[in-house]
Amino acid sequence: MAAEHDLKKKAKELLTKGEVKVVIGFGWNRAGTRTTPVFITRPEDTDRLVFNPLCVNNLSLYLTRKFKDIQALGRPAIVAKGCDIKCIAVLISEGQLKREGVYIIGMTCEGVVYRQELWAGMNPCTRIPEDIMPTKCHNCDVRNPHISDVTIGEKSIFTPPEKPAGMVFDRIKEIDRMGAGERWDFWMEHFSRCIKCYACRQVCPLCYCERCITEKNMPQWIETSAHPRGNLSWNLTRAMHLVGRCTFCGECERACPVNIPLNLINQKMTLIVKDAFNHSPGYSTEVHPPMIVFSPEDKEDFIK
Amino acid sequence: MDNIYLPRIVKIEDIYEEAPDVRTYRLVFEDKKHAESFSFRAGQFGLYSAFGCGEATFCIASPPTRKGYIQCTFRKTGRVTSALSELGVGDAMGFRGPYGNHFPVEEWKGKNILFIAGGIGLPPVRSVIWTCLDRREDYGDITVVYGAKKVDDLIYKNELSHWEEREDITLVKTVDPGGETPDWKGKVGFVPIVLEEAAPRPDNCVCVICGPPVMIKFSVKVLEKLGFDGDCVYTTLENKMKCGVGKCGRCNVGDVYICKEGPVYTAKEIKRMYNDF
Amino acid sequence: MNKKLLRRDRIGLLIEGVIKDGVFIAPSISERQVVYGPVKEASEITFDYIIPRNSFKDFLFPQTEPVARFKAEKDAVLLEEVKPRPKETVIFGVRPCDAASRASLRSVFTWDFKDEFYTKREERALVITIACTKGDDACFCATVGISPEGSAGSDILLRETEAGDFTVEKVTGKGGSFIDAHPHVFEDSVSGCALKEIFNPEPIGGVNLEKIKEWLKEKNHYENPLWAELSRKCVGCGACTFVCPTCHCFDIIDEGTYASGERRKNWDACQFEYFTLHASGHNPRDTQYKRWRNRFMCKFNFYPEKFKSIGCVGCGRCVRVCPVRLDITEVMAEISGQPGQGGS
Numbered sequence: 037m038a039a040e041h042d043l044k045k046k047a048k049e050l051l052t053k054g055e056v057k058v059v060i061g062f063g064w065n066r067a068g069t070r071t072t073p074v075f076i077t078r079p080e081d082t083d084r085l086v087f088n089p090l091c092v093n094n095l096s097l098y099l100t101r102k103f104k105d106i107q108a109l110g111r112p113a114i115v116a117k118g119c120d121i122k123c124i125a126v127l128i129s130e131g132q133l134k135r136e137g138v139y140i141i142g143m144t145c146e147g148v149v150y151r152q153e154l155w156a157g158m159n160p161c162t163r164i165p166e167d168i169m170p171t172k173c174h175n176c177d178v179r180n181p182h183i184s185d186v187t188i189g190e191k192s193i194f195t196p197p198e199k200p201a202g203m204v205f206d207r208i209k210e211i212d213r214m215g216a217g218e219r220w221d222f223w224m225e226h227f228s229r230c231i232k233c234y235a236c237r238q239v240c241p242l243c244y245c246e247r248c249i250t251e252k253n254m255p256q257w258i259e260t261s262a263h264p265r266g267n268l269s270w271n272l273t274r275a276m277h278l279v280g281r282c283t284f285c286g287e288c289e290r291a292c293p294v295n296i297p298l299n300l301i302n303q304k305m306t307l308i309v310k311d312a313f314n315h316s317p318g319y320s321t322e323v324h325p326p327m328i329v330f331s332p333e334d335k336e337d338f339i340k
Numbered sequence: 341m342d343n344i345y346l347p348r349i350v351k352i353e354d355i356y357e358e359a360p361d362v363r364t365y366r367l368v369f370e371d372k373k374h375a376e377s378f379s380f381r382a383g384q385f386g387l388y389s390a391f392g393c394g395e396a397t398f399c400i401a402s403p404p405t406r407k408g409y410i411q412c413t414f415r416k417t418g419r420v421t422s423a424l425s426e427l428g429v430g431d432a433m434g435f436r437g438p439y440g441n442h443f444p445v446e447e448w449k450g451k452n453i454l455f456i457a458g459g460i461g462l463p464p465v466r467s468v469i470w471t472c473l474d475r476r477e478d479y480g481d482i483t484v485v486y487g488a489k490k491v492d493d494l495i496y497k498n499e500l501s502h503w504e505e506r507e508d509i510t511l512v513k514t515v516d517p518g519g520e521t522p523d524w525k526g527k528v529g530f531v532p533i534v535l536e537e538a539a540p541r542p543d544n545c546v547c548v549i550c551g552p553p554v555m556i557k558f559s560v561k562v563l564e565k566l567g568f569d570g571d572c573v574y575t576t577l578e579n580k581m582k583c584g585v586g587k588c589g590r591c592n593v594g595d596v597y598i599c600k601e602g603p604v605y606t607a608k609e610i611k612r613m614y615n616d617f
Numbered sequence: 618m619n620k621k622l623l624r625r626d627r628i629g630l631l632i633e634g635v636i637k638d639g640v641f642i643a644p645s646i647s648e649r650q651v652v653y654g655p656v657k658e659a660s661e662i663t664f665d666y667i668i669p670r671n672s673f674k675d676f677l678f679p680q681t682e683p684v685a686r687f688k689a690e691k692d693a694v695l696l697e698e699v700k701p702r703p704k705e706t707v708i709f710g711v712r713p714c715d716a717a718s719r720a721s722l723r724s725v726f727t728w729d730f731k732d733e734f735y736t737k738r739e740e741r742a743l744v745i746t747i748a749c750t751k752g753d754d755a756c757f758c759a760t761v762g763i764s765p766e767g768s769a770g771s772d773i774l775l776r777e778t779e780a781g782d783f784t785v786e787k788v789t790g791k792g793g794s795f796i797d798a799h800p801h802v803f804e805d806s807v808s809g810c811a812l813k814e815i816f817n818p819e820p821i822g823g824v825n826l827e828k829i830k831e832w833l834k835e836k837n838h839y840e841n842p843l844w845a846e847l848s849r850k851c852v853g854c855g856a857c858t859f860v861c862p863t864c865h866c867f868d869i870i871d872e873g874t875y876a877s878g879e880r881r882k883n884w885d886a887c888q889f890e891y892f893t894l895h896a897s898g899h900n901p902r903d904t905q906y907k908r909w910r911n912r913f914m915c916k917f918n919f920y921p922e923k924f925k926s927i928g929c930v931g932c933g934r935c936v937r938v939c940p941v942r943l944d945i946t947e948v949m950a951e952i953s954g955q956p957g958q959g960g961s
Binding site: 342343344345346347349370389390391392393394395396417418419420421423430431432434578579580582583585586587588589590592593594595600612614615616617 | 685687689692693694698700726728729731732733836840865866868869870871874876878880882885893895896897901902914915918919922
Binding site for chain 1: 647648649650652670680681754845849850852853854855856858859860868870872881883884886889890891904905906938940941942943944946947950
């Protein structure tokens, strides 16, 4: 694939010149059936890099402060799709990264395979069927990366629908139609399956707190037990801490071992924030998320 | 059914403020029958509950030769110790134990014993000191080298004075340089340095050492230089614990479970452990 | 005992009998995955699975449970002991790898101090295992010495026939009594039932369990830079730990206040950053590679050496559930390929 070839070439060039010390990208697993994050530090290893619709991980996670071992390697280059770059933009706007501290290799993307087991046996070079693409891809307006140091891949001519469409949005509409009691039951039933593994938090590039609120014990704000009360307080708190920041990369739902539909919460909140503050996270490295700034123009119609 | 996680209720009989943020609690079991049958060996530890907050691990600071009560000494550091510090005389706490192995004091009969401690590392050592003093005729020379950052940080101050007055025990007190007060009569210098100056002899001598890891590291080097064998130097390790009974998988240093196979180890055994400190 | 047969259409009868006083756990589909859970009817059970997402340790060692309750009254604190009274539980459709984890869990929960929260549940559990007729690329039971039709840890072993029924093998006395107690369900079988072929997992290339154990025993290999390299992508969640049948680490916490509350035992994971954090601020395992190294060593060195039990049963759940596909078998292969004693 031409894009993959160009990627390997670029990565080799960056490492040889010493412009970056590590290239964070995707590689095949041993069996060649799944892609997995790789950290290339030597120019001769750049052949391991791949890029195809199985590259679903959001690698911007590895740029965050939690990964001190990776930061110690030196200036990174990152293989990023448009959705991943949105997270990088939010990280920069929140002061977690400096733009010049990372070399963004933007990859054009025609969609990913949300759950890799659905892909079994298909050739990675073929266009993926629309029904195994996640909702975010159907509505993507950054198939051509909006912020990058270099863009690799064939330019995409896809235009997303006017109004967001797809499974996640259909389900949000369904839940919007529910009454408060029904909605409560819906979420309590889902949260009851939570096992407090914190996979959602750990894969989220925006959950970068060195000491998460669940890890604070003076006082213990969030109960760690996986009973309904503890699960509700964790999931709600995380949702609220992501309001106005979440870029709908979908990693949390993909990582959840018990398939809690976290995308529904996060995307619903993004819709609310868009409506209330006319803000969509991830497009600018300069604009701060609305929940951390106050503007006199903010709507106050919710104060009754 | 025997619930191994169920603590016993203990009441606080006495509170002594040893140093800023450091207190010693004297505890008695509420259940009189249990109080009578309770026994432990020097070096063992317990899990002390502040109900509503959780449990914390401290050694049993009193010697097993004194019956009817146990003591624990702790510094207010985190959630549980802060809650324990709020309690007063008469309040209830929980106690689970005794757990762990112990100092093999019976094997030390006839030997000289050198005790080295730093700061808040004195409590487990104190338990052994008093065990030996309560059976004084069983042991040879007893020497204690104890230091803290500053004079105020020394704990068991009243006992230190008592040991100084006794003729059957030698006490060398020290504070870190800069920690002395105008009327300080003890030594000034880090414990390992004071230890080297004192130059204790390794013949027929067993050493018990406990304190901050850096103090232990350098003191053990001095002891090696002085000719002490790794088999004769005993220390007590601490690690984060929750169950105390070898099940929660938290306190291991490599393949060694501190709560079950410790906390007492010889310097030789520690050298053999995986570097999981 | 004569050869027995369990017809698929008789399973409903079995469930009916068990749920009168007990619980029947079986695999069923929930939120697009197969999970073990209580069922009331045979129609809820699915037989089309490789392995459920959760392990059956959920029923012997629940994610959260109270161990004591306390209440302050006047000058005293009243402590109430929590006594679990588990119902008779039949766990149906277990896979041989899962069943093999039972010995590992039992060895740690009965080490000197008996954890009755576990042992009472285990005593009341009856494990009916179905031998594997299919698997996927994440299965590696054979690599760790477990057979896809192994009976270790089971009370009854079923093997699927071409007709979709099951031949019944009594493994333990408890299993035998259960079979005898349900004669209308476990019929005498006629000879000549063609069995479905048992899944034959491909041995993972390059993995040598003995070599791994030898390499791990060398103390200086503990500091090998390979650990950091192999675990660099680990994000530090607890997904692998929580789905693993042999992982059992837990936390003991208090909920409530001094006035009234509960002490609970909850699952915990050595992969979490603050698992080993001391109140003083010192953390012996302060970087992810140290935590990952602990997990691997625990499974392939500490547990086999300490308890002579298996730390890893090769079920592959950790591989399937890892968000970054950190594959334990790839680490096993890398370590197997390292130079031996005295090497780097």
